[in-house]
Amino acid sequence: MDRLDANAIGFPGVEVRVAQRCGSTNDLLLEDRSSGPVLLAAEEQTAGRGRRGRRWHGTPGAGLTFSLALQVKRPARELAGLSLAAGVALSKALRALGVARAALKWPNDLMVDGAKLGGILVETRGAGAATRAVIGIGINCRRDPGLALRLGRTLAALDQFLSPLPSRNDLLKAIIPVLLETLATFEAQGLETLRGEWEALDAHAGQRLRVRLAGGRVLTGVAAGLAEDGGLRLNTKHGMRAVRSGRVVSARPA
Ligand code: BTN
Numbered sequence: 001m002d003r004l005d006a007n008a009i010g011f012p013g014v015e016v017r018v019a020q021r022c023g024s025t026n027d028l029l030l031e032d033r034s035s036g037p038v039l040l041a042a043e044e045q046t047a048g049r050g051r052r053g054r055r056w057h058g059t060p061g062a063g064l065t066f067s068l069a070l071q072v073k074r075p076a077r078e079l080a081g082l083s084l085a086a087g088v089a090l091s092k093a094l095r096a097l098g099v100a101r102a103a104l105k106w107p108n109d110l111m112v113d114g115a116k117l118g119g120i121l122v123e124t125r126g127a128g129a130a131t132r133a134v135i136g137i138g139i140n141c142r143r144d145p146g147l148a149l150r151l152g153r154t155l156a157a158l159d160q161f162l163s164p165l166p167s168r169n170d171l172l173k174a175i176i177p178v179l180l181e182t183l184a185t186f187e188a189q190g191l192e193t194l195r196g197e198w199e200a201l202d203a204h205a206g207q208r209l210r211v212r213l214a215g216g217r218v219l220t221g222v223a224a225g226l227a228e229d230g231g232l233r234l235n236t237k238h239g240m241r242a243v244r245s246g247r248v249v250s251a252r253p254a
Pocket residue numbers: 023024025026027045047048049050051052054056065066067109118119120121136137138
């Protein structure tokens with residue numbers, strides 16, 4: 001099994017740390033007081049967190065789990081776009097590595113052929129004029145049938161698409177520059193210039209979706225890209241709607 005190594009990952013301008021075991025890399029970086037960018041990768045998380053209060057499960061060595069903390073100067077109302085920007089960066093980096101069908105499920109699940117390959121959890125803390133953002137990413141590297149069975153869902157893993165599978169150090173070396181570049185674009189221009197890129201990576205473009213809204217109601221419509229603020233646009237029988245908080249529960253050709 002390859003081992004994470006901070007020296008091998010080393011990236012100019014980013015303080016790279018490796019934890020053998022921790023609760024959650026996001027939690028550690030949310031508490032961290034460093035002002036510059038910090039990347040923390042963990043061999044094992046004992047309390048990995050997913051979106052909507054869910055757990056992020058992983059078998060040590062089978063996945064890549066890391067968080068990047070950095071300052072982002074954008075108005076608070078625009079920060080929901082950060083996780084979409086991170087999704088664009090991750091899909092682009094994985095496509096460049098050879099995962100040709102890496103795609104995004106709104107808002108930012110990383111998918112291949114309908115199966116989840118990875119997830120992103122962005123959390124922010126106000127810090128004066130700028131906001132400190134922690135971008136947590138989990139990617140399935142090796143197939144883990146036990147985990148798929150426990151979760152009761154089909155999972156994708158990089159070893160299905162990349163042979164040989166790059167070491168996790170090399171994966172990070174490929175992902176970090178794309179992530180930093182995309183976040184710099186977001187900081188300079190907001191989501192606007194990344195919207196088109198997200199839409200080009202949309203796993204469900206033009207498909208008929210059922211979306212469970214935060215309140216429990218289900219909205220059905222045809223996926224029509226992103227609203228300006230990053231909401232999911234759905235062409236419904238009552239006209240165009242934008243979903244800000246919800247979960248895509250099913251998709252089929254329109
Ligand atoms: C999701 O799909 O629900 C988001 C999953 C995010 C998981 C990553 S693993 C590294 C970082 N630390 C955490 O506790 N969560 C994120």
